[in-house]
Amino acid sequence: MSTQQENRFQAIIAHAKEYGFVFQSSEIYDGLSAVYDYGPYGSELKKNIRDYWWKSMTQMHENIVGIDAAIFMHPTTWKASGHVDNFSDPMIDNKDSKKRYRVDHLIEGFADTLIAKGETQKAESLLQEMEALLAKEDFVALKQLILDNKISCSISGTTNWTDIRQFNLMFKTEFGAVASDNPDDNIVYLRPETAQGIFVNFLNVQKTARMKVPFGIAQTGKAFRNEIVARQFIFRMREFEQMEMQFFVRPGTEGEWYKYWKEARLQWHLSLGIDASKYRYHDHVKLAHYAKEACDIEFEFPIGFKEVEGIHSRSDFDLSQHQLYSKKKQQYYDADVDPSTGKPYGNYIPYVIETSIGLDRMFLLILSNAYDEEIINKEDGTTDSRAVLRIPAKIAPVKLAVLPLTKKDGLPELARELMDECKPFFHCFYEEKDAIGKRYRRQDAIGTPFCVTIDHQTKEDGTVTIRYRDTMQQERILMSKVRELVMEAMM
Numbered sequence: 001m002s003t004q005q006e007n008r009f010q011a012i013i014a015h016a017k018e019y020g021f022v023f024q025s026s027e028i029y030d031g032l033s034a035v036y037d038y039g040p041y042g043s044e045l046k047k048n049i050r051d052y053w054w055k056s057m058t059q060m061h062e063n064i065v066g067i068d069a070a071i072f073m074h075p076t077t078w079k080a081s082g083h084v085d086n087f088s089d090p091m092i093d094n095k096d097s098k099k100r101y102r103v104d105h106l107i108e109g110f111a112d113t114l115i116a117k118g119e120t121q122k123a124e125s126l127l128q129e130m131e132a133l134l135a136k137e138d139f140v141a142l143k144q145l146i147l148d149n150k151i152s153c154s155i156s157g158t159t160n161w162t163d164i165r166q167f168n169l170m171f172k173t174e175f176g177a178v179a180s181d182n183p184d185d186n187i188v189y190l191r192p193e194t195a196q197g198i199f200v201n202f203l204n205v206q207k208t209a210r211m212k213v214p215f216g217i218a219q220t221g222k223a224f225r226n227e228i229v230a231r232q233f234i235f236r237m238r239e240f241e242q243m244e245m246q247f248f249v250r251p252g253t254e255g256e257w258y259k260y261w262k263e264a265r266l267q268w269h270l271s272l273g274i275d276a277s278k279y280r281y282h283d284h285v286k287l288a289h290y291a292k293e294a295c296d297i298e299f300e301f302p303i304g305f306k307e308v309e310g311i312h313s314r315s316d317f318d319l320s321q322h323q324l325y326s327k328k329k330q331q332y333y334d335a336d337v338d339p340s341t342g343k344p345y346g347n348y349i350p351y352v353i354e355t356s357i358g359l360d361r362m363f364l365l366i367l368s369n370a371y372d373e374e375i376i377n378k379e380d381g382t383t384d385s386r387a388v389l390r391i392p393a394k395i396a397p398v399k400l401a402v403l404p405l406t407k408k409d410g411l412p413e414l415a416r417e418l419m420d421e422c423k424p425f426f427h428c429f430y431e432e433k434d435a436i437g438k439r440y441r442r443q444d445a446i447g448t449p450f451c452v453t454i455d456h457q458t459k460e461d462g463t464v465t466i467r468y469r470d471t472m473q474q475e476r477i478l479m480s481k482v483r484e485l486v487m488e489a490m491m
């Protein structure tokens with residue numbers, strides 16, 4: 001990461017704290033590593049992103065329904081899903097600094113330094129070799145790759161590494177108060193993904209909502225991973241939120257549905273008005289044995305291009321595993337006629353296309369994309385600056401600030417009238433304090449797209465000054481038109 005990128009990232013983190021978006025968890029006790037709390041504007045923004053996703057999935061697709069499954073699940077779920085045995089990352093420790101690294105992160109970090117030095121080809125072949133070795137789980141050769149490239153620890157500067165080991169990322173806890181001879185009897189896990197809550201409810205949902213394949217089940221909720229290295233603010237957390245959708249399809253149609261969702265999910269991102277050049281796909285080389293295709297949607301964060309969402313074609317792996325472990329059939333009867341046989345397709349376990357996005361990561365994406373420190377050239381030849389969050393109006397925490405120019409002459413009463421008219425429809429903010437310029441700056445900093453000033457002319461002709469966050473332009477419009485204007489911008 002260049003110094004400029006690092007500075008921008010640090011500025012965003014500081015801004016997020018100063019304006020009540022994100023705080024470190026239990027900060028008064030010096031915080032808890034990789035756990036964060038969302039403040040007044042942060043929780044509003046997070047909710048708006050979640051709602052925007054939820055609406056695009058459920059309301060806009062007649063064949064997708066939602067659920068809200070519990071965080072705790074029967075422990076066998078995680079045996080069946082493969083998480084107990086396989087949900088681990090290869091890690092390595094530096095013996096001198098005692099610092100622990102995820103092997104792929106260590107090598108990728110080194111590749112970044114090669115790219116910065118112009119040695120792009122060397123970096124690419126290193127990454128290819130790494131992916132191939134990771135796919136084979138050849139940890140001896142992976143360690144040799146680290147040694148051959150003289151990849152050192154950023155703290156100690158040495159290459160004194162331990163062997164590579166697997167580290168399971170699931171958090172365990174005890175369930176209930178019943179003593180047992182076997183302590184394993186009471187163990188439950190904090191779910192490391194929301195998807196399994198969807199899989200185990202597949203038939204409940206299909207039957208009760210009378211869904212026909214192809215159909216989807218969407219869910220948002222907390223997930224927990226004991227990440228080996230959890231840095232980079234809310235990019236990688238130990239407690240985070242996911243927004244996942246499993247789309248159940250007839251076997252043989254998964255290729256076309258994978259293509260559909262890969263494209264549809266990128267379009268969802270672009271529908272927020274974000275520049276397409278900041279996105280790219282990363283098609284996976286290393287596929288899980290059951291996976292048919294997989295890709296990430298990557299965004300250019302201040303820390304470089306990184307994954308924000310994954311789209312995976314998972315075959316019938318999850319449902320088949322649950323059928324095996326639960327001994328309950330997970331089949332669907334498809335009454336549609338197969339034109340090649342003239343008979344119904346009949347019973348099968350559907351194939352699944354999964355779309356999985358981190359809500360916190362999407363939040364960071366929005367903040368990174370929105371944050372701007374702007375130099376303003378003033379009419380008198382001097383300059384000023386402002387920090388502005390150019391958050392899309394449809395997800396901005398506050399949509400409209402209502403600002404009476406003075407605290408007297410009936411202006412607050414008129415402003416209150418506008419507040420009362422708009423409040424039921426979208427989030428408004430009222431403020432009388434300080435000079436108007438200062439009040440505008442505060443709204444810029446939290447990303448409010450519209451400010452309306454009520455002044456003496458309002459009393460005479462019912463007009464107000466509306467000021468646009470992004471252009472800072474102002475115009476007079478009828479107060480009676482404000483609500484409509486804001487609502488149009490939110491569509």
Ligand code: ATP
Nearest residue numbers: 225227235236237240307308309310356357358361
């Ligand atoms: P990574 O390679 O970054 O660890 P992953 O491939 O393990 O991520 P998935 O299991 O596919 O991630 O999870 C889907 C999405 O959940 C990711 O695209 C990301 O947005 C989000 N996510 C995963 N782990 C975390 C985390 N520790 N903190 C925040 N978001 C996360």
